[in-house]
Amino acid sequence: DAKxxxxxSMDCAEGRAANLPCxxxxxxxxxxxxxxxxxxxxGPQYIxxxxxxxxxxxxxxxxxxxDRKSSTLILPHATLRDTAVYYCIVRGGPYGQNFVFxxxxxxxxxx
Amino acid sequence: xxxxxxxxxNRITKTGKRIMLECSQTKGHDRMYWYRQDPGLGLRLIYYxxxxxxxxxxxxxxxxxxxxxxxxxxxxxxxSAIPNQTALYFCxxxxxxxTYNEQFFxxxxxxxxx
Numbered sequence: 001d002a003k004x005x006x007x008x009s010m011d012c013a014e015g016r017a018a019n020l021p022c023x024x025x026x027x028x029x030x031x032x033x034x035x036x037x038x039x040x041x042x043g044p045q046y047i048x049x050x051x052x053x054x055x056x057x058x059x060x061x062x063x064x065x066x067d068r069k070s071s072t073l074i075l076p077h078a079t080l081r082d083t084a085v086y087y088c089i090v091r092g093g094p095y096g097q098n099f100v101f102x103x104x105x106x107x108x109x110x111x
Numbered sequence: 112x113x114x115x116x117x118x119x120x121n122r123i124t125k126t127g128k129r130i131m132l133e134c135s136q137t138k139g140h141d142r143m144y145w146y147r148q149d150p151g152l153g154l155r156l157i158y159y160x161x162x163x164x165x166x167x168x169x170x171x172x173x174x175x176x177x178x179x180x181x182x183x184x185x186x187x188x189x190x191s192a193i194p195n196q197t198a199l200y201f202c203x204x205x206x207x208x209x210t211y212n213e214q215f216f217x218x219x220x221x222x223x224x225x
């Protein structure tokens with residue numbers, strides 16, 4: 001399974017864009033990149049996923065580099081409620097069953 | 112009502128006791144998963160099931176067993192609990208078919224083994 005590396009923590013001012021990077025240099029051609037977040041000790045919450053193209057939904061945008069070795073999650077207007085641990089996951093396993101959660105990035109949105 | 116529910120939400124038990132954690136879902140998903148999370152770490156897969164007759168070991172299955180009683184129910188058992196099984200346990204579900212379908216998580220069960 002491809003592994004991911006993320007910075008352990010980041011700060012962002014409220015109202016500004018939060019850009020969370022992720023490296024996945026060993027990703028294979030058919031592996032998707034997923035982003036989840038976990039607020040306190042709640043169950044992880046799905047944010048977005050993508051394969052090659054950039055993706056956008058109501059929560060965030062996902063920018064994947066052309067070589068697919070890295071990606072960036074963008075929260076366009078961060079709020080205090082976006083304070084959470086953000087996980088970048090490359091899904092693996094023969095049936096896509098392996099969601100390997102690393103330690104993630106702890107994002108603190110500051111007033 | 113929550114789509115994925117877990118019971119109990121908190122449990123304190125003693126070493127050697129048998130414990131069952133239960134997960135139910137109303138999403139109609141075929142696939143269900145059990146994860147554990149230790150403080151400061153990400154989640155690790157314990158077991159997963161792609162349908163009622165399918166059970167598979169995950170990364171850390173030793174010391175655990177599961178039962179898929181129905182499409183909507185997936186239980187995790189600790190036959191003889193030990194202190195290093197103290198953790199936060201999450202159940203998750205996903206649709207079958209495409210491997211890229213996202214997983215939906217329950218609220219978690221905090222288990223403490225004394």
